[in-house]
Amino acid sequence: MITDFKGKTAVLTGAGSGFGLECARLGARLGMNLVLVDVQQDALDKAEAEMKAAGAQVLAFRLDVSSAAQMEAMGRAVLERFGAPHLVFNNAGVGSGGLIWENSVKDWEWVLGVNVMGVVHGVRIFTPMMLEAAGKDPEWQGHIVNTASMAGLLNPPNMGVYNVSKHAVVSLSETLYQDLSLVTDQVGASVLCPFFVATGIGESHRNRPAELQGDKPTRSQMIQQAMTGKAVSSGKVTAADVAQRVFDAVASNQFYIYSHPKAIQSVQTRLEDVLQARNPTDPFADKPEIGAQLRAALRAG
Numbered sequence: 001m002i003t004d005f006k007g008k009t010a011v012l013t014g015a016g017s018g019f020g021l022e023c024a025r026l027g028a029r030l031g032m033n034l035v036l037v038d039v040q041q042d043a044l045d046k047a048e049a050e051m052k053a054a055g056a057q058v059l060a061f062r063l064d065v066s067s068a069a070q071m072e073a074m075g076r077a078v079l080e081r082f083g084a085p086h087l088v089f090n091n092a093g094v095g096s097g098g099l100i101w102e103n104s105v106k107d108w109e110w111v112l113g114v115n116v117m118g119v120v121h122g123v124r125i126f127t128p129m130m131l132e133a134a135g136k137d138p139e140w141q142g143h144i145v146n147t148a149s150m151a152g153l154l155n156p157p158n159m160g161v162y163n164v165s166k167h168a169v170v171s172l173s174e175t176l177y178q179d180l181s182l183v184t185d186q187v188g189a190s191v192l193c194p195f196f197v198a199t200g201i202g203e204s205h206r207n208r209p210a211e212l213q214g215d216k217p218t219r220s221q222m223i224q225q226a227m228t229g230k231a232v233s234s235g236k237v238t239a240a241d242v243a244q245r246v247f248d249a250v251a252s253n254q255f256y257i258y259s260h261p262k263a264i265q266s267v268q269t270r271l272e273d274v275l276q277a278r279n280p281t282d283p284f285a286d287k288p289e290i291g292a293q294l295r296a297a298l299r300a301g
């Protein structure tokens, strides 16, 4: 739990766009030192210039969060410049869809690499630094926020790779919370589970590395890309609203962070399926026309 952010240090992955960028803006406004991490150079450069102009001390790293070595080098540089970070936002992530048997090995490697291993690296590199700082100073407070998704609590169809990656992030984060509470009261953890919010997530493929480029997308993948694009761009909650919720959660030691609290109804339905050993409920029960459209599109020709 961090109540006074001034002069504290935040590490933010995916800081060039969306939630990462909005959290950086909020951090700058609150007087934090910022470590900006992103794989997209131009977006990172813009964010760095903006945060410096806002008066923040900034370290920027263009790197791929799925790389253990690049993340470790970044961690060493952060420790040297600012000491242990107080807030770590393991947020960089990419989206990919399609019927689960149509995803290629490269699709799995790319999405699990960024969404899961990126968070794993952030946690394994920074938690020990934070615990050491906490051990030396009883006043020291730190907090780790991992970005999952409502897709980490539900399993919407035609986006299996993403669902698997985000369930892993929820599991990792709940375990992190429990593990931290075994050893300290000074470092907390939260998991961010947004529903659809307009960011660059619909164009994630812009940052897919050449060596993990897939084959031509299948029909189900193109259908999902179009549906996600539509859902994301019509979201009413903004990325800035979500960033504010992240900071509020860090300041109040709240574990689950939702962008759309009403969407949690679907989680209740899913968990009731589990508890009653009932077959999974139709995810489109509330919006049958969307389900019908998707089925028709997938079965056509």
Ligand SMILES: NC(=O)c1ccc[n+]([C@@H]2O[C@H](COP(=O)([O-])OP(=O)(O)OC[C@H]3O[C@@H](n4cnc5c(N)ncnc54)[C@H](O)[C@@H]3O)[C@@H](O)[C@H]2O)c1
Binding pocket: 013, 014, 015, 016, 017, 018, 019, 020, 037, 038, 039, 040, 043, 063, 064, 065, 066, 091, 092, 093, 094, 095, 114, 147, 148, 149, 150, 193, 194, 195, 196, 197, 198, 199, 200, 201, 202, 204, 207, 232
């Ligand atoms: N926007 C939504 O509707 C939504 C919903 C649920 C979860 N999320 C999650 O929110 C997180 C942030 O995404 P966003 O919506 O702000 O999208 P975004 O595309 O606007 O921002 C993601 C940032 O991560 C960076 N990035 C991508 N791959 C990277 C890598 N390998 N290494 C370092 N940086 C990388 C991108 O360059 C980009 O700047 C993601 O984990 C995403 O899965 C988003």
